[in-house]
Amino acid sequence: MAGAAALAATVALTACGAKTDAAGGSSDQAAKADTSGDTVKVGLLNSLSGTMAISEVTVRDSVKLAIEEINASGGVLGKQIKPVSEDGASDWPTFAEKASKLIKEDRVAATFGCWTSASRKAVKPVFEKNKSLLFYPVQYEGLEESPYIFYTGATTNQQIVPALDYLKSQGEKSIYLVGSDYVFPRTANKIIKAYAKANGMKVLGEDYAPLGSTEFSTIANKVKASKADAVFNTLNGDSNVAFFKEYKSAGLTAKSMPVVSVSIAEEEVKSIGSQYLAGQLTAWNYYQTTPGAANTAFVKAYKAKYGQDKPTSDPMEAAYTSVHLWKAMVEKAKSFDPEKVKAASDGITFDAPEGKVTVDGASQHIHKTARIGKIGTDGLIEQVWDSGKPIEPDPFLKGYDWASGLS
């Protein structure tokens, strides 16, 4: 019987529902974090292998750095933070299974991680059922709210909409959409198409490649034949390597047809090779080159710990910030209890490397500054535009008329 329950627990999503209760008592009880000793455990849930590892390993490293800093300054509520790291292996059912393990077996107080929306969607019911907190550090497609997830990356009105505004201001009238075939690109493109329709922009084509796909010759040909003004790229992971190699081979350049990417940051630029990317655009809230004392300290600390050649990126910064935000929430709540932490979250601020961020308690998103950058030959990204001040999160795009039909 126990064997059967354990087996069921390994069989993905459905197993995280009712069946696991048999193994770990009632779910409410299992979710209680273990804070009896002088340490408190937190979960780190990232893809350390597979197609997403190129991106997610850096996020884990950054969370570890924040934990070390907090521990060095006395911990949280007098307790040292002990990270428990799990590998989601770029596989969504594995993410759900490992999330369940972190909550029930390790009894973590909060979990930091996930990158793709597919992995977040897979773990969402697990965190909700067990009433445990997830801090999600990556920009995403919006149109989502969960009472147990804090979204510390950008939502669409803090990244994709500003990117489209920027393209429009540059006089680009037609775009081609290229993305990985899963929830983020498909939803993002739905939003982009609605925006384009309302703003007199033409979408000349829309193509998806399976996540992890490395065959992009046809897509490159289609993009080239479309003669679009620009490409909006929502590819994830190292499909970008194959895409940009093919893009260059097809004779397309940042001059002839610029590509705006929303999932390529400094770390990816480094491994794709700046010779394929120089001059292309990205939309984020943070770059390694973002000015400010908080960022200087962050970059310095990260390089000292992981190597001088290691760049910092937006999701890393958001992940780093999320640990500090959690600490501030816990201290305000004077408790590790997720319900109390949530209740204390509204208005929490932190001087993050990207600038001051504020938690919006209602949506559990944060106020962030939007930035457009141009990739340089040195692999770093130079800001070419920013929103000037933090933008209030609007995950359901309620503030835009053209978005009324979405969600």
Add this chain to the structure above:
Amino acid sequence: MTVILGQTFTGISIGAVLLLIALGLSLTFGQMNVINMAHGEFIMAGAYTTYVLQKSISGAGLSLLVALPVAFLVAGALGALLEWVLIRRLYLRPLDTLLVTWGVSLMLQQLARDIFGAPNVQTRAPDWLTGNITVLGGDDPLTFANSRLFILALAIAAVAALSLTLRLTSLGRRIRGVVQNRDLAEVSGISTSRVDRTAFFLGSGLAGVAGVALTLVGPIGPTMGTNIIIDAFLVIVVGGIGQLRGTVIVAFVLGVTQSVLEYSTTVSVAKVLVLVAIVAFLQWRPQGLYTLRTRSLV
């Protein structure tokens, strides 16, 4: 018009990649009747060889050229070792070869993860392979990517080398003899075990060469082999098991079909349509495009 020509070239170049991968498999699966699930990991071995060589040799072009023979030897040696340790005990149990080599493939993937780390890595292509050549000028120029032309040339060279080896050398005659009738070959004085091992060396070595070519297209990772090995099996089954001619024709037909469908539909739909077409074809000709005629009883 440019679009059609460009797309046909894309199809041919996809076919060339498929062909390079299927070529070695055609030798080990087709001729030796071993369902080698670890073939994809030999491709990976070739790709990682390229990566390692690039770290030690500074010039990207030179390292690529050195990688071709070295990857052939590395992957070939792995194949010969696999044959010697495991497969030679299983020649009469083809389904067991599937399970055993699948286990080996998982072990090799984990080994690669341990040595090179879980994140995928990339190689730098030499400058002369990152550009393209213009075939037709005008407003809408037709261009061929240099890297794709290089892979095409590599595939043609590999087919020629394999075909000449099988046709003209005494080793080739022995391989063909063993394929047509193992028992008769054995009683005629051919050491079938030595032929098996050599064939395995050659087939796996070709996988290594395919691995070098794949570094020009995309990232290198522990699971890169599994992603493409299914397509290679399809090429061989549709082409007719053990038939070099069938492998070549089907690889290119499949590549062009795929790219034309991708252009008119989407990547995912194209994959489905190709699979449906293959199923339909195999209903009509279960033995594949070409078959081997032998006097063997089995």
